[in-house]
Amino acid sequence: DQQVKQNSPSLSVQEGRISILNCDYTNSMFDYFLWYKKYPAEGPTFLISISSIKDKNEDGRFTVFLNKSAKHLSLHIVPSQPGDSAVYFCAASNLLGLNAGGTSYGKLTFGQGTILTVHP
């Protein structure tokens, strides 16, 4: 049962244009979402996150949008640069479940990843 899904295995974008990476989730208990970037032979690097009490969070060229009713989030990269070429993972966690005595300590649930290629 895949609770976090990234339906696009790959995305190709021209330098300077917008990259939009999408992620869907099924577990309504998820209340915190993160995006990580991963280069080959390296661990995932944190990019940006968003709490379920917000619908948008910006950090420089990166913006994450959250649509709770649709259980959908997206990462926008503007403008895209060749150095952005990597695998992007969305991840979700359940903080409220933790606060209510749940067992969500230290657990992120990841999507399968999307390979982004930015062409010069």
Next chain:
Amino acid sequence: KAGVTQTPRYLIKTRGQQVTLSCSPISGHRSVSWYQQTPGQGLQFLFEYFSETQRNKGNFPGRFSGRQFSNSRSEMNVSTLELGDSALYLCASSLVGLAGGKNIQYFGAGTRLSVL
């Protein structure tokens, strides 16, 4: 500040053997989580340790175990290795393991385990 350090980076073992992987978290971080990454299953949560106690565990067989020391360093052990255990094993540390808010998980480069 030094990042998360995992050793060794690469490991080759044969079926039936056991293996121990090591993770040193970011200084001041007390929570360590372990993940397994495979092409078919993606990144999957193994377990989390905080103050030398396992607080959370994923859906992996008992052959996968771990521990944490008083300095927050962590080890994971896989006994009776199977071919399917070949994977990238990632360790992540955070302040207190809430996996959100200000307690973002930061990952090491991983240990690539090949079981022959």
